[in-house]
Amino acid sequence: MKTYVVGGAVRDELLxxxxxxxxxxxxxxxxxQMVRQGFRAVGKDFPVFLHPVTHEEYALARTERKTAPGYKGFVFHTAPDVTLEQDLVRRDLTxxxxxxxxDGTLTDPFDGRGDIERRVFRHVSDAFAEDPVRILRVARFAARYTDFTVAPETNALMxxxxxxGEVDALVPERVWQELSRGLMEKQPSRMLQVLRDCGALARIVPELDRLWGVPQPEQWHPEIDTGIHxxxxxxxxxxxGYDLPVRFAALLHDLGKGITPAEKxxxxxxxxxxxxxxxxxxxxxxxxxxxCRxxxxxxxxxxxxxTRALELRCNTIVKLFERGDAFRKPARFLQLLQVAESDARGREGRTVSFRDAPFPQREHLETALGAARAVNAGEIAQACAERPERIPEMVRAARVRAVREALARQDESDEDPSDGEG
Structure with a gap:
C-alpha cells in the first residue's frame, strides 16, 4: 500500500x-484495508475515504470506462493491482x-512538468474526450493561470x-458550477475566450456567444465590439474583487445587443x-x-x-429606486452600481480608454438613496390615517424632496471655492 499526493496540490506547488x-x-x-486503518468511506461512484485526522480525501487508484454520453456515463474499476500510471492516464491535463x-519523489509519466514550464494546457490522452466537463475545467483554468495557453491539439479535441454533441449532454447545474467558479478567477475573459475558440460557448450560452462581432458606437465604446466590451x-x-452576483450580472448586462437587427x-x-x-x-x-439571477x-x-443618473430628475431617481426595490434591498442596489461602474470602465480601444474616467453616478445615486431611505414612511402613514390611499403618493413626494435637498447640498459642496485653496 503506497500513498501519493496528486493533482492540483502538486501542480500549484511546482508553480x-x-x-x-x-x-x-x-x-x-x-x-x-482503508476502513481498518480508520478511514471513513464517502465515495458514491468509486471508493473515496476521509483521513481520520486530517479529513483529506484519499481515493483508491482506479481505471474507468465510458458507457454513456455526458460526464456521468462511466464505470469505474478499483483493485490493488491498478497502478499509479493507470490512474494518472485517466486525468484531464498533463x-x-x-x-x-x-519521500518527495515525483512520478510524471506525461511530462506535466515540461508543460508547466511551457505554460501549456495539454490533455493526457484521448480519454479526455469522454468527459465534457473537462472543456469547462480547461476554460476555468485559463481564467486562473493567465499565462497558460491551450495546446492546439487539445483545442482541436475540444x-x-x-x-x-458531448457538450449538449452537460447538466445545467454542472455548467453553472464551472462558469461561476471561472467568474471568480483572476481573469474571467480568458474562460470566455477558451469556450469560444472550441465552439462550446455557442452551445451552452448562445445568447452570450452572439455578442462578438456586434458593433457599438465608437464614441462611447472605443473597443467597438460588444463581445470585447x-x-x-x-x-x-x-x-x-466584486462578489459573484456582481460578476455574473456584468457578464450578462448587454445580452439585448445580441438581437439588435444588423441594419440598426x-x-x-x-x-x-x-x-x-x-x-x-x-x-x-x-x-x-x-x-445572482x-x-x-x-x-x-x-x-x-x-449611467444617465446625472441627467435624471429627482422624481425619476426615486422611481428607479422603486423599480429596483432599493428601499427593501439597498445592498443589492449598491451592487447594481458596481455593475454599472464596471460597464462604464470596461471600454478600452487602441487609443482611448475609459478605465480611469470619473464615474460620479455612483456617488450621486448613493447620496440620493441614503436621503430617500431616511424618510420616515411610518410617520407619513400615521399623518394620512384618514386617507390611506394617499400614503404612497405622500411617501414618494417626501422622498423626492429629500433627494432634491441632498443632491443640492452635494452640488454646493462640490462647488465650494474654498476647497483646495488656502
Missing amino acids: GLPVKDHDHVVVGATPE INAIARAE RRMVDE LEQVVDYAAGQ WPAHHGHEGLGAALVKEVCARLKVPTE DLAVLAAREHGNV
Whole structure:
C-alpha cells in the first residue's frame, strides 16, 4: 500500500503557488484495508475515504470506462493491482497528472512538468474526450493561470467534442458550477475566450456567444465590439474583487445587443428591456441561484439609467429606486452600481480608454438613496390615517424632496471655492 499526493496540490506547488487542499491516491489497497486503518468511506461512484485526522480525501487508484454520453456515463474499476500510471492516464491535463510520493519523489509519466514550464494546457490522452466537463475545467483554468495557453491539439479535441454533441449532454447545474467558479478567477475573459475558440460557448450560452462581432458606437465604446466590451467589463469587476452576483450580472448586462437587427447597428436602442428578458431565459436554463439571477435581471434592465443618473430628475431617481426595490434591498442596489461602474470602465480601444474616467453616478445615486431611505414612511402613514390611499403618493413626494435637498447640498459642496485653496 503506497500513498501519493496528486493533482492540483502538486501542480500549484511546482508553480510556486499556495496549496489549499491535498488529494491523495492510494495504490495497492482494498476498501476493507482503508476502513481498518480508520478511514471513513464517502465515495458514491468509486471508493473515496476521509483521513481520520486530517479529513483529506484519499481515493483508491482506479481505471474507468465510458458507457454513456455526458460526464456521468462511466464505470469505474478499483483493485490493488491498478497502478499509479493507470490512474494518472485517466486525468484531464498533463499538469494535473503528476504524483508526489511520501519521500518527495515525483512520478510524471506525461511530462506535466515540461508543460508547466511551457505554460501549456495539454490533455493526457484521448480519454479526455469522454468527459465534457473537462472543456469547462480547461476554460476555468485559463481564467486562473493567465499565462497558460491551450495546446492546439487539445483545442482541436475540444472542438471535436463540441461537434459530436458531448457538450449538449452537460447538466445545467454542472455548467453553472464551472462558469461561476471561472467568474471568480483572476481573469474571467480568458474562460470566455477558451469556450469560444472550441465552439462550446455557442452551445451552452448562445445568447452570450452572439455578442462578438456586434458593433457599438465608437464614441462611447472605443473597443467597438460588444463581445470585447463584455470581456473588459467582467475583468474589471474581477479586478475590483466584486462578489459573484456582481460578476455574473456584468457578464450578462448587454445580452439585448445580441438581437439588435444588423441594419440598426451600431445603435442599440431598447436593448435593456430585451436583455432583461434574455437574462431570465439564461438563468432559468442554467438554474442560476436567485441572488445572482435577480441582480443580473436588474442590471440588464437598469444599467443604462444608472449611467444617465446625472441627467435624471429627482422624481425619476426615486422611481428607479422603486423599480429596483432599493428601499427593501439597498445592498443589492449598491451592487447594481458596481455593475454599472464596471460597464462604464470596461471600454478600452487602441487609443482611448475609459478605465480611469470619473464615474460620479455612483456617488450621486448613493447620496440620493441614503436621503430617500431616511424618510420616515411610518410617520407619513400615521399623518394620512384618514386617507390611506394617499400614503404612497405622500411617501414618494417626501422622498423626492429629500433627494432634491441632498443632491443640492452635494452640488454646493462640490462647488465650494474654498476647497483646495488656502
